[in-house]
Amino acid sequence: MISSNNRYLVGLYDNENTLLKAIKKIREDGVSITDALTPFPVHGIEDALGLEDSSLHKAGFLFGLTGFTLALALMTWINYFNYPINFGGKPFFALPSFIPITFELTVLFASVGMVVTYCFRNGLYPGAIPKIMDKRTTDDHFALVFALEENEEQVNIDHINRLLNQTGAVEVKERVFEEDEEIFE
Incomplete structure (x- = not known):
C-alpha cells in the first residue's frame, strides 16, 4: 500500500514475468519494496512480495x-x-x-x-486524492514503487536504480507529490 510519503522511486516494466523476476532479485538483495502496481492481477505476486494474508x-x-x-x-x-x-x-x-x-x-x-x-x-473513501505513479500502469505497464525518506542517502537511491536497470526496467524515475497537486496530473 502506498504510504503517506511524498517521494518515490518508480521502476516500470513491460512484462509481468520480468516484474516477478525483478521482485525476487530485489528482495534477495535486501531492498524493501513499497508496492507493485499492475494493470491486471498477476499470479504469484503476493508470494514474491512476501505479503501476509489479508485479515x-x-x-x-x-x-x-x-x-x-x-x-x-x-x-x-x-x-x-x-x-x-x-x-x-x-x-x-x-x-x-x-x-x-x-x-x-x-x-x-x-x-x-x-x-x-x-x-x-485502501484509501478509497470520498475525497481521497489518489497517488498515480504512472498512467501506463492502468494500461500495459507494471511498476515497482520504493518510498524514499526525506533524508534518504543518494547511495541507496543509486543502488535501487542500478538494481531496477539490471532487472529489466524500461524506465526508472523519481516521483514527488506536492500537497496541492491536481488529481490525475
Whole structure:
C-alpha cells in the first residue's frame, strides 16, 4: 500500500514475468519494496512480495456476528417483551421462525462491513486524492514503487536504480507529490 510519503522511486516494466523476476532479485538483495502496481492481477505476486494474508475475513466474521446478534436480539425483544402475540400457539421465542431474518442480517452486515472496511483501509473513501505513479500502469505497464525518506542517502537511491536497470526496467524515475497537486496530473 502506498504510504503517506511524498517521494518515490518508480521502476516500470513491460512484462509481468520480468516484474516477478525483478521482485525476487530485489528482495534477495535486501531492498524493501513499497508496492507493485499492475494493470491486471498477476499470479504469484503476493508470494514474491512476501505479503501476509489479508485479515479482511476476520472483519467480515465480526460484522456477521454483529448482524447475527442484532437480529436475534431485535426479534427476541419485539416478540417476547415489546409486543408478544399468541400466533398459532407458537412460543414467543420461536427460533426456527427467526432463521430467515437472522441469516439476511448476518449476510448484510458482513458484506457491507467488509466493503466499507476494504475501502477505508485502501484509501478509497470520498475525497481521497489518489497517488498515480504512472498512467501506463492502468494500461500495459507494471511498476515497482520504493518510498524514499526525506533524508534518504543518494547511495541507496543509486543502488535501487542500478538494481531496477539490471532487472529489466524500461524506465526508472523519481516521483514527488506536492500537497496541492491536481488529481490525475
